[in-house]
Amino acid sequence: MPELPEVETVRRGLVPAMEGAKIAGVEQRRADLRFPFPDDFAGRLGGRTITALARRAKYLLVHFDDGLVLICHLGMSGSFRVETAHDAMLAGEFHHPRSRDTRHDHVVFHLERDGAPGAHVVYNDPRRFGFMLFSHEKELDRHPSLAGLGVEPTGNALDGALLSALLHGKRTSLKAALLDQRLIAGLGNIYVCEALWRARLSPERLATSITAAGGKATVRSERLAAAIRAVIADAIAAGGSSLRDYVHADGSLGYFQHAFAVYDREDEACTRPGCHGIVKRITQAGRSTFYCSTCQC
DNA sequence: ACTACTCCCTGCCAGC
């Protein structure tokens, strides 16, 4: 589910309720998600004030006033939603328009602000591939989940030369290489497919084939780096992609899924002007790849 | 060191 643009959208959606708020209490409704919750999870969070919400790749980072950091990963099906006390009351009594499936509400953060009860932030995750772990600001970069992550595809850091250097010598497919979080951190199945289509490059091409010795930029690496940055920026601007039940923290939907050129568009006509190809679906590394074999080569 | 494959878990949808 959530790739970088979705996590960034979630982060922005949670900021108003969470930044500057104090944790009044935490309901932890099961012992584990993908991993066991840290010991005394609720106890360690209670009474702390949230100073900032940050993001690294697909990780949401909740910073507290004493340097504690809660590292959250949403896995495939995780989501957060913000409920006001009023929402919670209505949901209990009526079918509230914004109510949703609460079967997999695993964690509820009760917030307070200026001593008054604030919002509830609820973590829901049907498949439980998500997880929450603790770290500390001073050792965050060395945390096992974050230490090996590659470059962010936001901003201008990822250019043709860097991409060429990262992919040089990689004998795997271009698709698999772009999914490797150690190289570029934050891309997932959707945005890799979309970036490759924008760059007119085949997902089946050998990753090293778009590079030059010494990591010098090539026409193709420049094109792909630009496509990756653009698709991520466009998706963030659109509020991410809403597939199935994925919604923003405030319950609204992102709309980038309407802009997909190839993802989940098997058998549809390629929309590139002048191209008369049909979008195909193939399986790479056990996951679906969507692309146009006519214009992507 | 790399690369490839399996598995974790639940829900949903198409096809029978």
Add this chain to the structure above:
DNA sequence: TGCTGGCAGGGAGTAG
């Protein structure tokens, strides 16, 4: 109307 199989935004762990 069931049932069944396949598939889904991810990544850790293991085996070559």
